[in-house]
Amino acid sequence: MIITSANNYEGLDTWLSDKKKVLLVCDDSLKFLDKFTAKLKTVDTTLVRFSDFKPNPIYDSVVKGVRLYLDEGCDSIMAVGGGSAIDVAKTIKLYSNLPGNGEDGSWLKADVIPNTIPFLAMPTTAGTGSEATRYAVIYYEGAKQSITSESFIPDTVLMDPDALKTLPLYQKKATMCDALCHAIESYWSVNSTDESKEYSKEAIRLVVDNMDGYLNNTEEGRINMLRAANTAGKAINITQTTAGHAMCYKITSLFGCAHGHAAILCDRILYPWMIDNTDKCIDPRGEDYLTQTLNDIGLALGAEDAKSGTRKLQDIFDKLQLEIPAADEEQYEELKTSVNPVRLKNHPIALDEETINKLYHEVLT
Numbered sequence: 156m157i158i159t160s161a162n163n164y165e166g167l168d169t170w171l172s173d174k175k176k177v178l179l180v181c182d183d184s185l186k187f188l189d190k191f192t193a194k195l196k197t198v199d200t201t202l203v204r205f206s207d208f209k210p211n212p213i214y215d216s217v218v219k220g221v222r223l224y225l226d227e228g229c230d231s232i233m234a235v236g237g238g239s240a241i242d243v244a245k246t247i248k249l250y251s252n253l254p255g256n257g258e259d260g261s262w263l264k265a266d267v268i269p270n271t272i273p274f275l276a277m278p279t280t281a282g283t284g285s286e287a288t289r290y291a292v293i294y295y296e297g298a299k300q301s302i303t304s305e306s307f308i309p310d311t312v313l314m315d316p317d318a319l320k321t322l323p324l325y326q327k328k329a330t331m332c333d334a335l336c337h338a339i340e341s342y343w344s345v346n347s348t349d350e351s352k353e354y355s356k357e358a359i360r361l362v363v364d365n366m367d368g369y370l371n372n373t374e375e376g377r378i379n380m381l382r383a384a385n386t387a388g389k390a391i392n393i394t395q396t397t398a399g400h401a402m403c404y405k406i407t408s409l410f411g412c413a414h415g416h417a418a419i420l421c422d423r424i425l426y427p428w429m430i431d432n433t434d435k436c437i438d439p440r441g442e443d444y445l446t447q448t449l450n451d452i453g454l455a456l457g458a459e460d461a462k463s464g465t466r467k468l469q470d471i472f473d474k475l476q477l478e479i480p481a482a483d484e485e486q487y488e489e490l491k492t493s494v495n496p497v498r499l500k501n502h503p504i505a506l507d508e509e510t511i512n513k514l515y516h517e518v519l520t
């Protein structure tokens with residue numbers, strides 16, 4: 156269920172009405188709940204705050220969250236924040252009914268026992284779509300752990316456009332690009348379905364139509380960007396992301412660009428390259444299907460065909476005035492071997508190391 160400002164967030168009263176104690180997982184976003192204080196007072200619900208985690212959250216923080224959830228006798232979970240807060244809340248939900256105390260990373264290897272703990276998420280950025288996906292990322296002993304479970308997708312999403320009001324402009328641009336890249340990559344993914352493509356199309360249109368309003372901070376722009384990120388999240392929940400995301404992680408770690416910034420750096424180059432290389436299609440639906448798909452993406456972007464779609468994507472990038480980092484030869488060496496081959500399997504055109512290297516030379520200066 157999605158709760159929005161329509162009817163003064165009345166769905167929130169309903170969601171809270173049968174909850175006694177809610178574990179509130181939040182970063183410094185707690186202030187965004189102030190407007191709901193009156194509502195919270197009218198229901199007999201206690202909030203137990205958990206904020207003992209950082210961006211790129213670690214497993215040990217999740218273990219602490221589970222302990223608090225159990226010690227306090229909570230019956231539900233609410234996440235307020237960006238991707239990290241939502242990922243922490245997801246994994247707390249997932250591990251809260253597992254045996255043992257999670258010592259030495261044991262829950263990472265344990266068999267999941269799906270549970271029905273009520274779980275509401277309120278995203279305070281419009282980008283990751285984490286509130287709509289079966290993926291969460293946490294770190295254990297420095298290593299990234301990608302956790303996948305259908306059972307931790309929030310049952311309810313609270314979209315409050317006011318939460319985006321004070322986001323710094325760069326963060327707004329980067330998270331918006333993340334949502335756009337999720338939608339585009341999901342569309343061309345080999346795992347796409349009719350349903351995922353509908354989500355992608357809708358998300359691309361929402362981004363294109365609301366970009367100006369969002370960056371100028373209108374309420375309509377903000378609520379529609381939350382919808383765009385959520386809808387793009389639903390699309391990648393079905394398909395996962397592809398080469399653009401596989402290539403963007405190292406750009407973030409080498410040059411410090413925000414994730415969505417790095418993603419659009421790559422997708423704006425990948426899209427035209429794909430149009431010229433449909434003969435290397437590995438999507439079982441075939442080359443003609445892929446050509447049509449690339450065309451459809453152009454149409455969703457508001458262009459007439461694939462080629463003008465690539466110009467439209469480049470125009471969006473140019474308009475945002477996002478920096479293009481400069482790499483040296485050593486960094487190109489590191490970049491070309493950094494790409495996760497599992498992600499590349501979702502990409503409809505085969506990419507070898509030489510091609511990836513060539514693409515990185517176009518992505519960066």
Ligand SMILES: [Fe+2]
Nearest residue numbers: 333337414418
């Ligand atoms: Fe992303």
